[in-house]
Amino acid sequence: MSSSGLQKAVVIGLKGDISLQRTPIPEPGPDDILVKIVTAAQNPSDWMAMQRGKVAGAILGCDFAGTVHCIGSAVPEGQRTIGERVAGFVLGADGPGTFAEYVAVPAHFIVPIPQSWSFEDASQLGLTPFTALQALYESIVGLPLPTNPTTDAIPILIYGASTSVGIFAVQFAKLAGLRVIATASRANFGLVKSIGADEIFDYKDPEMARQIKDTTRGRLEFAVDCIANEQTLRLVSDALSDDGGQVAAVLPGVSTRANVKVTFNLIYEWIGKDYDLPWEFRATSDHRERGERFANMFSDLIAQGKIKPGPVRVLPNGLAGVADGIQYMLDGKVSGQKLVYCIADTVE
Ligand SMILES: NC(=O)c1ccc[n+]([C@@H]2O[C@H](COP(=O)([O-])OP(=O)(O)OC[C@H]3O[C@@H](n4cnc5c(N)ncnc54)[C@H](OP(=O)(O)O)[C@@H]3O)[C@@H](O)[C@H]2O)c1
Incomplete structure (x- = not known):
């Protein structure tokens, strides 16, 4: 020192x-x-x-x-x-x-x-992998853990899979046995494939939400939105089942659909200390x-x-x-x- x-x-x-x-x-x-x-x-x-x-x-x-x-x-x-x-x-x-x-x-x-x-x-190995874990296992309820994978291949959408949060979310979801549907720009398809995504869609394609709904036969119930602005939350909501679903959002936001539950958490909670930036938290x-x-x-x-x-x-x-x-x-x-x-x- x-x-x-x-x-x-x-x-x-x-x-x-x-x-x-x-x-x-x-x-x-x-x-x-x-x-x-x-x-x-x-x-x-x-x-x-x-x-x-x-x-x-x-x-x-x-x-x-x-x-x-x-x-x-x-x-x-x-x-x-x-x-x-x-x-x-x-x-x-x-x-x-x-x-x-x-x-x-x-x-x-x-x-x-x-x-x-x-x-x-x-x-x-800091903020973003823990945010991915919090999104998958606190904001969303009921997903299998990487340490206890399912054999059911339940589909999950990782929107923004080339973000740092997304790169880890894809890996945890894949280890958990889920069928990982990812979005990224075309330039990052190779990266997202290399970390385990099963199917990748271009988030700049206006047909993206419909394509995802088709490939999941309207049965998609879970999504992590790694961008979580008004536009992305609308796209993610549109890709989900008509029966609704759960979206983990990395920033605060709401869905355009009444039966889609959007949950936001802040990862600093897991440090176990109080903070008041920008939300007061005990x-x-x-x-x-x-x-x-x-x-x-x-x-x-x-x-x-x-x-x-x-x-x-x-x-x-x-x-x-x-x-x-x-x-x-x-x-x-x-x-x-x-x-x-x-x-x-x-x-x-
Ligand atoms: N809740 C929490 O506690 C918490 C903790 C950490 C981070 N966050 C938030 O999580 C977000 C992501 O953080 P990060 O560090 O993972 O980001 P990042 O790696 O810096 O994000 C860069 C990536 O964003 C992608 N991107 C940009 N606009 C997009 C869009 N409209 N749709 C899809 N992808 C888009 C780009 O993809 P392409 O290059 O493929 O286009 C690029 O690869 C940030 O807003 C951050 O503040 C929240």
Whole structure:
């Protein structure tokens, strides 16, 4: 650890601007570990937090991969080890974030990184796979788990399968034995096929909803909308059975159809801490228990080699490249890839 007690970090300013600054290295609480970050991945929630501009002085960034640097006094013996390779996420821009050299995180809610995964790939084992799990198993009720697959090949639509959330949702749904109907732009059909989708439709085709309804013979009851705007929720609703169904939406929204239930959850719930960005939320022991249970299941699937990383694109200049990365995302250029920063590449 730096003898000055300071670290480089990407800090949000009063006007929602960001700059590379020296800030205090976070102090881990008794139940936390301090992680020395090797790579950090970018999410749409980063630019959303900047535009919200609520917490000036907070550090941007949710996803991290790195090594355990020190362990809080109340962490059970043997739960974590110094030097262990770990990944996960925090509620960035609400205090300590991951576009930094260190982050303190709860010791129970992380994913151990297998040796076969690079830190670059592992930086995506945070916000988006957990969001995919929450969509499939909390927002939707009644789907089989990857650890207890069905033989029924129940169809599910993963709308926006080339998003980072979608790349993991397709894999979990496939492991669960479901028949995975996916949508993506044509350029990403190969990617979506390679992670296990059974059928892929072009979301830009005006006939998409009808084609999906045809291929599922009007029996589609479940969908994850990885975009969840007014237009996509209408398309997804149109593809579902006339009897209705359940849609997990990654952002708040409603269906155009009365018998289609749209449910939105926020993944930060699973960290088991309170937050008020942008919705006030008070964590319960249930949230913590659910987060830990799914983190353990996900960690096992990763360790067993059952989950593939999505494509990553490492941006130059480490933390000094974040402003460019945010602009790249705002320009709508992210397509089937995760933007990643290597902290050691940081230039000042
Ligand atoms: N609820 C939560 O707690 C939570 C947590 C994490 C993320 N989210 C939200 O989930 C959403 C997805 O996040 P992400 O990180 O997975 O996104 P991402 O990977 O950055 O999304 C990029 C992808 O979006 C696809 N796309 C853009 N417009 C589309 C459309 N109209 N229809 C279908 N696909 C479209 C593009 O597909 P093509 O290149 O193939 O065109 C591109 O591959 C974001 O809005 C994010 O804020 C919510």
